[in-house]
Amino acid sequence: MTSEIITIGDEIIIGQVIDTNSAFIATSLNEAGIEVLKITSVPDKKESITGALNIARKTADIIIMTGGLGPTGDDITKITLAGYFKSHLVLNKDVLEHIKKLISHLPGKISERNMKQAELPDNCKIIINNYGSASGMWFEDKGKIFISLPGVSYEMNAMITNDIIPALKERFSLPAIIHKTILISGVAESIMADKIKDWEEGLPPMLKLAYLPSPGILRLRISGTGISREKVRKEIEQQSDKLISLIGDDVFGYDDDILEETVGKLLVKRKQTVAVAESCTGGKISELITSVAGSSLYFKGSVIAYSNEIKTGILGVSEDTIENHGAVSEEVVRAMAVNIRKIYNTDYAVATSGIAGPTGGTSKKPVGTTWICVASEDKVIARKYNLGKQRGRNILKASISSLNMLRKLILNN
Amino acid sequence: MTSEIITIGDEIIIGQVIDTNSAFIATSLNEAGIEVLKITSVPDKKESITGALNIARKTADIIIMTGGLGPTGDDITKITLAGYFKSHLVLNKDVLEHIKKLISHLPGKISERNMKQAELPDNCKIIINNYGSASGMWFEDKGKIFISLPGVSYEMNAMITNDIIPALKERFSLPAIIHKTILISGVAESIMADKIKDWEEGLPPMLKLAYLPSPGILRLRISGTGISREKVRKEIEQQSDKLISLIGDDVFGYDDDILEETVGKLLVKRKQTVAVAESCTGGKISELITSVAGSSLYFKGSVIAYSNEIKTGILGVSEDTIENHGAVSEEVVRAMAVNIRKIYNTDYAVATSGIAGPTGGTSKKPVGTTWICVASEDKVIARKYNLGKQRGRNILKASISSLNMLRKLILNN
Numbered sequence: 001m002t003s004e005i006i007t008i009g010d011e012i013i014i015g016q017v018i019d020t021n022s023a024f025i026a027t028s029l030n031e032a033g034i035e036v037l038k039i040t041s042v043p044d045k046k047e048s049i050t051g052a053l054n055i056a057r058k059t060a061d062i063i064i065m066t067g068g069l070g071p072t073g074d075d076i077t078k079i080t081l082a083g084y085f086k087s088h089l090v091l092n093k094d095v096l097e098h099i100k101k102l103i104s105h106l107p108g109k110i111s112e113r114n115m116k117q118a119e120l121p122d123n124c125k126i127i128i129n130n131y132g133s134a135s136g137m138w139f140e141d142k143g144k145i146f147i148s149l150p151g152v153s154y155e156m157n158a159m160i161t162n163d164i165i166p167a168l169k170e171r172f173s174l175p176a177i178i179h180k181t182i183l184i185s186g187v188a189e190s191i192m193a194d195k196i197k198d199w200e201e202g203l204p205p206m207l208k209l210a211y212l213p214s215p216g217i218l219r220l221r222i223s224g225t226g227i228s229r230e231k232v233r234k235e236i237e238q239q240s241d242k243l244i245s246l247i248g249d250d251v252f253g254y255d256d257d258i259l260e261e262t263v264g265k266l267l268v269k270r271k272q273t274v275a276v277a278e279s280c281t282g283g284k285i286s287e288l289i290t291s292v293a294g295s296s297l298y299f300k301g302s303v304i305a306y307s308n309e310i311k312t313g314i315l316g317v318s319e320d321t322i323e324n325h326g327a328v329s330e331e332v333v334r335a336m337a338v339n340i341r342k343i344y345n346t347d348y349a350v351a352t353s354g355i356a357g358p359t360g361g362t363s364k365k366p367v368g369t370t371w372i373c374v375a376s377e378d379k380v381i382a383r384k385y386n387l388g389k390q391r392g393r394n395i396l397k398a399s400i401s402s403l404n405m406l407r408k409l410i411l412n413n
Numbered sequence: 414m415t416s417e418i419i420t421i422g423d424e425i426i427i428g429q430v431i432d433t434n435s436a437f438i439a440t441s442l443n444e445a446g447i448e449v450l451k452i453t454s455v456p457d458k459k460e461s462i463t464g465a466l467n468i469a470r471k472t473a474d475i476i477i478m479t480g481g482l483g484p485t486g487d488d489i490t491k492i493t494l495a496g497y498f499k500s501h502l503v504l505n506k507d508v509l510e511h512i513k514k515l516i517s518h519l520p521g522k523i524s525e526r527n528m529k530q531a532e533l534p535d536n537c538k539i540i541i542n543n544y545g546s547a548s549g550m551w552f553e554d555k556g557k558i559f560i561s562l563p564g565v566s567y568e569m570n571a572m573i574t575n576d577i578i579p580a581l582k583e584r585f586s587l588p589a590i591i592h593k594t595i596l597i598s599g600v601a602e603s604i605m606a607d608k609i610k611d612w613e614e615g616l617p618p619m620l621k622l623a624y625l626p627s628p629g630i631l632r633l634r635i636s637g638t639g640i641s642r643e644k645v646r647k648e649i650e651q652q653s654d655k656l657i658s659l660i661g662d663d664v665f666g667y668d669d670d671i672l673e674e675t676v677g678k679l680l681v682k683r684k685q686t687v688a689v690a691e692s693c694t695g696g697k698i699s700e701l702i703t704s705v706a707g708s709s710l711y712f713k714g715s716v717i718a719y720s721n722e723i724k725t726g727i728l729g730v731s732e733d734t735i736e737n738h739g740a741v742s743e744e745v746v747r748a749m750a751v752n753i754r755k756i757y758n759t760d761y762a763v764a765t766s767g768i769a770g771p772t773g774g775t776s777k778k779p780v781g782t783t784w785i786c787v788a789s790e791d792k793v794i795a796r797k798y799n800l801g802k803q804r805g806r807n808i809l810k811a812s813i814s815s816l817n818m819l820r821k822l823i824l825n826n
Binding site for chain 1: 805
């Protein structure tokens with residue numbers, strides 16, 4: 001089973017927007033055992049879209065398109081597909097009801113533009129978009145499948161995951177491709193590669209390993225392919241068990257696990273709470289924690305102390321400590337963690353102080369120098385990191401590392 | 414003059430890596446007045462590469478490829494192109510010298526792999542890669558130009574900017590393509606479309622408008638094409654001036670401006686400071702503010718008050734106010750803003766309280782209900798928003814809307 005992806009939009013073609021949709025779709029198709037032959041991006045022009053469809057259908061069984069389904073005049077995918085598949089546009093009552101519900105919180109009547117979003121080709125299956133007004137469309141023509149989805153990523157992602165992939169799996173008998181991803185924090189890629197070298201070399205031919213590094217997190221994906229799903233699954237489980245015991249407690253989860261969710265689950269289970277005192281991370285740790293639904297169960301809040309005045313005035317770090325050791329020091333970050341835990345009356349606390357850059361570095365404390373401290377009632381652990389020169393990256397790395405230190409503290413408590 | 418971009422690599426096709434190269438190349442070509450017709454990504458397979466070349470040369474004058482030029486066995490672009498253009502690979506002494514210099518800090522002799530990097534087709538112009546060992550290649554065949562560049566972004570970027578674009582400009586007399594993007598916060602796409610309908614319909618044929626919405630922000634891009642650069646620029650300026658006066662103070666910037674940077678610049682200019690009290694946004698506003706280098710000049714910090722205990726204990730909101738009006742209310746968010754401004758001793762304050770979801774909504778206050786308040790010494794402005802059901806999106810929208818309310822408050826002060 002083969003596929004092609006076509007992303008539609010002038011903004012991609014002129015380079016204003018990076019096409020992230022096709023990577024998401026390609027990953028999803030691959031994991032389902034559907035080979036991707038090509039990815040094409042075309043502008044919002046009728047001939048460009050139909051030209052790409054004509055080329056794609058020569059080699060691919062399934063063609064997935066995104067983009068060009070908005071309510072404004074520059075979006076022409078729907079009308080182009082209606083012409084290509086010789087459809088009539090008809091008002092779809094279910095979609096109209098859905099759109100009315102979507103905009104029910106807005107004042108006034110439904111606009112003509114929104115009404116038009118409910119007019120859809122009469123010879124395709126409609127895929128309802130739970131998060132927006134642009135519906136997905138599934139056409140079939142001379143043995144080929146053509147699927148058109150909105151370009152807004154979270155709308156498209158939900159439809160791929162919840163509608164398209166399940167429907168394709170039900171329709172075709174696909175070869176068994178199984179992935180298992182081991183999630184690690186706190187270990188660099190090159191150190192990990194040395195550590196697991198022997199294990200990697202001993203992998204059976206049906207399994208492949210990929211390193212997927214991102215700031216603060218390393219994902220090791222084991223992929224297996226075979227006829228027997230059971231056999232592939234068994235082999236992956238055996239090998240991943242070996243790998244996990246090699247790596248130890250730097251493994252924080254599997255597959256789609258998210259570090260901040262893992263930490264959240266540990267706290268919910270123990271009915272414990274956490275507070276954060278952030279300097280260099282500027283709110284990023286709190287943002288990660290509260291990105292998890294239900295985090296109000298265990299997260300009481302934070303103090304962002306971006307100026308020393310707040311470190312002393314609100315967090316009670318003594319002026320002498322800052323004077324003697326500098327704001328980026330073990331002493332300051334320890335005081336921040338110990339004090340926020342008391343002020344917010346929580347079981348755990350996390351604190352950061354570092355030089356995010358691009359300025360503020362010195363030869364002794366270059367940009368990227370970051371102190372992180374985690375504290376419970378009877379343990380206070382501080383650690384220094386060198387996180388590199390790029391501001392955005394070192395803020396993210398510091399935040400991820402903080403959550404990982406917290407995870408380990410909770411587990412060892 | 415038309416072009417196509419072909420990015421080559423299995424990692425793109427399986428979705429492991431997001432193709433950022435083509436956006437960079439597309440932007441560069443566009444700014445030089447070369448239209449991009451299509452972007453294609455293909456795997457490291459001979460037939461996929463030659464297939465894409467055969468399709469591209471039918472319509473495009475210039476074809477730019479990236480990727481597949483590394484020293485390892487899976488990289489086959491060079492050998493494929495050599496075959497496609499009936500070349501012989503010959504050792505290029507200049508490139509060999511360059512590679513020797515590049516690796517002179519490494520111990521040992523030049524490896525066979527590196528030697529092979531200096532073997533290049535004999536019927537192309539070689540473009541030296543100042544940052545790596547993979548050379549660029551410029552072929553010409555039956556009136557079409559084919560350029561192959563390495564996939565490593567910073568190597569490729571330098572070659573596009575320093576070698577390819579200047580060479581193309583010298584070779585062809587190119588038309589002018591100019592873009593201007595107007596950045597707006599606080600107005601929905603459909604409302605904006607109605608508001609500027611007459612203006613849009615009156616645009617001269619040389620100009621095109623595109624709507625580029627993202628959570629909390631709407632970008633309107635005007636693109637102009639013509640022979641005379643001066644004429645296009647003038648027309649865009651005239652039309653964008655009209656558009657801006659139509660929209661008013663919801664416009665926060667142009668082109669690559671970022672809202673949090675715009676707010677930062679206003680504060681730096683006025684030598685003023687800000688503090689934040691966040692409930693539902695959980696740190697996102699602080700994170701956006703501190704993502705800007707130099708934000709310590711105007712940002713003192715925040716209190717994240719995720720539990721009512723912190724709203725009363727640290728932010729001094731009275732228990733009665735919470736009891737009588739609920740935590741998500743105008744009264745509470747006003748008290749949060751007024752109090753954080755005093756506690757942190759700043760010129761401005763921002764506060765949020767809302768129901769981020771997915772749970773916690775009621776019929777009177779559904780998920781997405783969010784109160785935002787901004788305060789200065791003599792003004793306190795609170796506003797209620799309905800930001801929809803998706804947690805991540807409504808947190809982001811609330812944060813962007815907060816920054817926009819702050820921007821307006823600063824401007825009106």
